[in-house]
Amino acid sequence: MFSVVCVYNDEESFNNCLLKSLREQTAKFELIKIDNRRGTFSSASRGLNYGGEKAKGRYILFVHQDVVFYSKFWLEDVEKMLGNIPSLGIVGCSGKMDNGERRGFIKDRSQLWSEPFSEPEEVQTLDEAVLIIPKVVFDRLKFDEELEGWHAYGVDYCLMVKERGLKAYAIPAFIHHYSPGLNYSGLLEAHKRVWVKHRENFPCIFTTCGRLHWARLTIPSFMKDILRPFYKKIFPMEPRYNTFFEKELGSYKKILFLHWGKDFFNQSRLLPHLIKSESFSPESTGGEKEIVHYYLSKEETKKIEFREKSFDALILTLEVLDNLRDNLLFLKKVEEWVRKEVIIIEPNNEGFLISKRVYADLEKQDFKSFRLNGRGMLKKKKTKGVRPVYIKIL
Numbered sequence: 001m002f003s004v005v006c007v008y009n010d011e012e013s014f015n016n017c018l019l020k021s022l023r024e025q026t027a028k029f030e031l032i033k034i035d036n037r038r039g040t041f042s043s044a045s046r047g048l049n050y051g052g053e054k055a056k057g058r059y060i061l062f063v064h065q066d067v068v069f070y071s072k073f074w075l076e077d078v079e080k081m082l083g084n085i086p087s088l089g090i091v092g093c094s095g096k097m098d099n100g101e102r103r104g105f106i107k108d109r110s111q112l113w114s115e116p117f118s119e120p121e122e123v124q125t126l127d128e129a130v131l132i133i134p135k136v137v138f139d140r141l142k143f144d145e146e147l148e149g150w151h152a153y154g155v156d157y158c159l160m161v162k163e164r165g166l167k168a169y170a171i172p173a174f175i176h177h178y179s180p181g182l183n184y185s186g187l188l189e190a191h192k193r194v195w196v197k198h199r200e201n202f203p204c205i206f207t208t209c210g211r212l213h214w215a216r217l218t219i220p221s222f223m224k225d226i227l228r229p230f231y232k233k234i235f236p237m238e239p240r241y242n243t244f245f246e247k248e249l250g251s252y253k254k255i256l257f258l259h260w261g262k263d264f265f266n267q268s269r270l271l272p273h274l275i276k277s278e279s280f281s282p283e284s285t286g287g288e289k290e291i292v293h294y295y296l297s298k299e300e301t302k303k304i305e306f307r308e309k310s311f312d313a314l315i316l317t318l319e320v321l322d323n324l325r326d327n328l329l330f331l332k333k334v335e336e337w338v339r340k341e342v343i344i345i346e347p348n349n350e351g352f353l354i355s356k357r358v359y360a361d362l363e364k365q366d367f368k369s370f371r372l373n374g375r376g377m378l379k380k381k382k383t384k385g386v387r388p389v390y391i392k393i394l
Contacts (some may be wrong), residue, residue, distance in 0.1 A: 002029040002075055003055030007047035008065035009036045017178055021068045030057050037182055044153045045143035052138050060138050062131040066178040080175050089166025090133050092126030093175050096206035102172040108177045120169040127208040128154035149186035152194045155207050159198045169366045171181040184215050252312035259291045259317050291393035312336045318346055326359035344390040367392045
């Protein structure tokens with residue numbers, strides 16, 4: 001029997017993908033779901049170890065919230081397959097061999113990854129979307145909790161298993177991974193730690209996120225730690241959103257931050273695709289601030305509701321307004337939730353023009369404009385910071 005362990009931070013994705021797929025399975029399984037929407041676990045290793053220690057099944061399946069098994073017999077077929085694999089330490093659906101070749105066949109977002117194969121094949125490392133570990137192995141060897149963040153924990157485990165005389169395998173078990181894309185935050189640091197930890201036994205480590213060797217890991221660190229401070233002095237950038245909140249909203253304790261779309265700023269933002277509340281304490285003002293992040297689609301703007309005067313201030317990205325047919329109704333609606341002011345910003349790195357219709361709607365709502373060009377249209381400067389464009393005092 002499988003014990004299925006999932007640490008999730010997006011309940012909608014968990015319910016619509018993994019949970020829906022599990023309910024169709026013919027085999028019996030134990031589900032250990034770990035709600036991490038409030039950030040209880042700061043790393044994958046800690047969350048998965050917590051879930052794995054509760055497992056009672058013969059095999060522990062560690063799986064992402066956005067994975068779909070493409071057969072109702074998936075668990076049943078995989079369990080039969082595992083019984084015939086020698087020196088089994090860990091298996092997954094996709095990975096890299098010692099020579100860098102891909103093994104596995106999955107659908108990741110809209111693309112097929114690698115090619116079909118029929119028998120389990122030994123690999124050096126595995127992708128973390130699906131990892132299966134025999135309970136007898138996991139009882140002796142846990143994920144390394146010194147590895148911070150949400151990257152490379154499976155790579156590290158594969159190498160630890162191999163160093164103990166067991167093997168890692170990719171198996172022919174097709175899945176669809178509805179990944180929103182790779183969040184690069186902490187990836188380099190995780191790769192560096194894994195490489196330093198295992199370089200004596202594995203001078204070159206191949207992962208589904210790239211090859212790990214000294215040049216790939218040291219040059220980016222040199223750029224980040226040595227060159228970037230000098231660059232910032234010569235070409236100062238506008239502050240990121242936390243700094244902006246500290247300076248502009250220092251007296252406010254609760255702030256609502258509305259972003260546009262679940263694919264917005266996909267590769268570089270640090271926040272997950274969900275409603276998330278986070279707190280910080282600015283040194284300049286003291287006292288704890290709470291920021292509620294809410295990612296909207298066109299349909300969700302019709303449903304979103306908060307109580308009147310729930311927030312001191314509201315931050316709204318221009319993309320939200322530029323993708324709605326009736327901005328005036330939405331602007332009147334959000335003002336009811338706020339006690340003091342509504343601020344509209346441009347948070348991304350791309351240059352773009354806001355439509356004349358949005359500009360006219362903002363004027364009707366008495367928003368004060370910070371930057372407009374002669375044609376009555378907003379022009380975005382290329383900057384990595386956050387700059388207020390419109391502001392309305394309530």
